[in-house]
Amino acid sequence: MKLSTSTLLVASLTGIVSAKDPIKKTLTGHIDPSQVYSFVYVPFDVEVGTTSIYVLQSYSDKGKGNALDLGIFDQRGYQLMDAHNGTSGSRGWSGGFRNNFTITPSWATPGYDPGAIEPGTWNVVLGPYQSNPGGIDWQVDIEMGFDSVDTFFELAPASVNLDPICNGCTEDKAFDWLRGDFHMHTVYSDGHYTPQEQITNALSRNLSFIFFSDHNTDTSNNIIGRYQESMAPDLLIGRAIEVTTREGHWQAVGLNPEQIIEWRYHAGDNPGYEAATHQVHRTGGFTSVNHPFATCGACNWGLDWDHNDAIEVWNALWDPQDQLSVQKWHDLLVSGKMTTAIGGSDAHSFPALNGLPTTVVKSRGKSQAGIVEAVKAGRAYLLEGPGMDLDFSVTTPSKPTAEIGDKVKGDANGATAVLATQGLAGHKACFISDKGYFFNATIVDGKQIDQKLPNGAKFVRIEIRNGTDDGMLALTNPVWFLGTKDEL
């Protein structure tokens, strides 16, 4: 952080204040193809008085069969994060997006954490992602500087409770349906959008909340407060990370400032994925499996289905992989697992836009905690985007009207599903129970659809499909019927 006392003393005695010359190191090595999807740690010593670390990575056959990710751990070490206290030595990750970065006490390359540079053994982490049969010859050039510093990074997280009236409230009247998006990237990982551009896009689409979710880094979550107040005081900007493992990606949503979630494990590792989900749940967040059937390398889901609260069944523009996700989600609902369907635009760069699809949640106030609670309770539905809306409920003899996410104590016999829509005329409303599709109708503008539920249905949910190409336009989470046994 600062020049050491002895250096300062010598400098003041001689009257010459000159920074020590930078220390340069070049480290090289070879990675065997068998090491693909593991992590290789390259240690180096950081001296007292170091005020900047620059790392430049290069390797053989880049883009010609070889791909090597990049990140760094500081003197706290690279051991796996603890599931209970979340301690980590992680100081940044840029995957395959960057080949160099700088860390100083006052600023760092996006994706890397600025702050104190403590002496000790640091480790560059190399993540072989793809390899030719010949393997990867790598080189890491490190330059450590000793210039004096007089400014220090200030944490600037966004406010995640924009509803002071509802601070801790439990009144039902405080519930509000909020439109938002749980999944987007910025230049803090592999996006081309700046945080300001993502905020501008969200405002132009009338979203009430967005979550930044850069890959394996907390760095965007730590600076958004700089823009929230001046650009979008009414936009809830929540904190998430897209936890990018070698067995698929998952969303850690509703994090604290500076919270980072472990990503280095494979299926079956202990500690591994389960411990990492505890890190999210421990601090009050929810977890979601992202684009489980995506076809990019290591993007499809290979971890378990036992520790997620939600599934991103609709990622960016509707496509056949999303159809597989909806099918998987439906199968889990049928098996009795009350997991919540959410959407995510995964917007990285123009022309992709956040809010495509939009997730609408019934939240107790406009706060991160309220939104997390809503998702965990299944109070959410999905829309393709602006200009569309729906209202879905179930009326049951002698019981209050049930809304999306509600669990009715009793059975579905005699219950009626009621659907009203906006901006969806001409398209197909599909009513679905645990037995599958039981009623389809073309939506006539302004006209509500009432449909009796099949006797014995365990749940009912809605899909609205494009009348022309059957693509998804809207989807609700279910209203559940817990059966008479649960009735007390």
Ligand SMILES: *[C@@H]1O[C@H](CO)[C@@H](O)[C@H](O)[C@H]1NC(C)=O
């Ligand atoms: C977190 O737990 C680990 C053991 O799992 C321990 O080594 C470490 O000191 C703890 N850190 C803090 C800040 O409590």
Ligand SMILES: *[C@@H]1O[C@H](CO)[C@@H](O)[C@H](O)[C@H]1NC(C)=O
């Ligand atoms: C360092 O990274 C920046 C930004 O990604 C890039 O423009 C620059 O060319 C890189 N420097 C070297 C020496 O490769």
Ligand SMILES: *[C@@H]1O[C@H](CO)[C@@H](O)[C@H](O)[C@H]1NC(C)=O
């Ligand atoms: C946002 O809301 C304004 C005011 O209600 C409306 O004029 C505009 O069309 C909306 N924009 C979108 C993209 O829905």
Ligand SMILES: *[C@@H]1O[C@H](CO)[C@@H](O)[C@H](O)[C@H]1NC(C)=O
């Ligand atoms: C209703 O629409 C869905 C989705 O297009 C289709 O799979 C199903 O076969 C239809 N069911 C009926 C009864 O028409």
Ligand SMILES: *[C@@H]1O[C@H](CO)[C@@H](O)[C@H](O)[C@H]1NC(C)=O
């Ligand atoms: C419905 O599908 C048609 C044909 O693919 C497409 O042109 C149209 O834009 C879609 N409508 C909506 C609302 O997405």
